[in-house]
Amino acid sequence: MSFLDASEMTGGYGAADILHGCTLKVEKGQIAVIVGPNGAGKSTAMKAVFGMLRLRGGRVTLDGEDITALSPQERVKKGMGFVPQVNNVFPTMSVEENLEMGAFIRADDFRDTMDQVYELFPILREKRHQNAGELSGGQRQQVAVGRALMTKPKLLMLDEPTAGVSPIVMDELFDRIIEVARTGISILMVEQNARQALEIADQGYVLVQGANKYTDTGAALMADPEVRRTFLGG
């Protein structure tokens, strides 16, 4: 069984379903990437995995345990960390306060984890007393990822971590994400930069209208002429 197994998820926000039997799996220490057109339900699928959406069908297991009925906060305690697509930092709080907020469920000393985040993103140590809202887009995304790492997640979920950043900053961020995965943390990531993201993906999902259109290794999806033509711009 996969480390994360979100199978056959069906549900939405009101009467109409957005997800139609969507399945997402991530192995231990691997990177899974979700791509697909705007409005496909990628963020909705992430919210469903994190427990922010009541599912009408399907189930979510983490490390073999059924967590379908758990709240997002309970899922954090089970080892999920989530960086949402929008509003993912507290702009009027300092970088360090943002990281402290990330550690909210921890009763132990989180100093070591904060040091690890600063080692991963050295610029954040430099800017630790500056308000997150004053940082560049790329730096803000680092704060958001760092905040999620503060609970020492086993699964890190990222919804468009490279949105609005330059290609160089995107490459840099992807390198850091690979580094995180190498420590054994599983990554589930939504990305608009489909080619670059599939390049680093062990597993790739093309989501269309709330359902799995293509599922394969990142490399196989990149090599699939149909996927290339329709979703990767040729």
Ligand SMILES: Nc1ncnc2c1ncn2[C@@H]1O[C@H](COP(=O)(O)OP(=O)(O)OP(=O)(O)O)[C@@H](O)[C@H]1O
């Ligand atoms: N809070 C909400 N309430 C009602 N409908 C919503 C809500 N959030 C999203 N939707 C609808 O659900 C559908 C899927 O949206 P979602 O944000 O999951 O897509 P996405 O694949 O993440 O798109 P994007 O690439 O633009 O981020 C859209 O039709 C959207 O209008």
Ligand SMILES: [Mg+2]
């Ligand atoms: Mg989205």
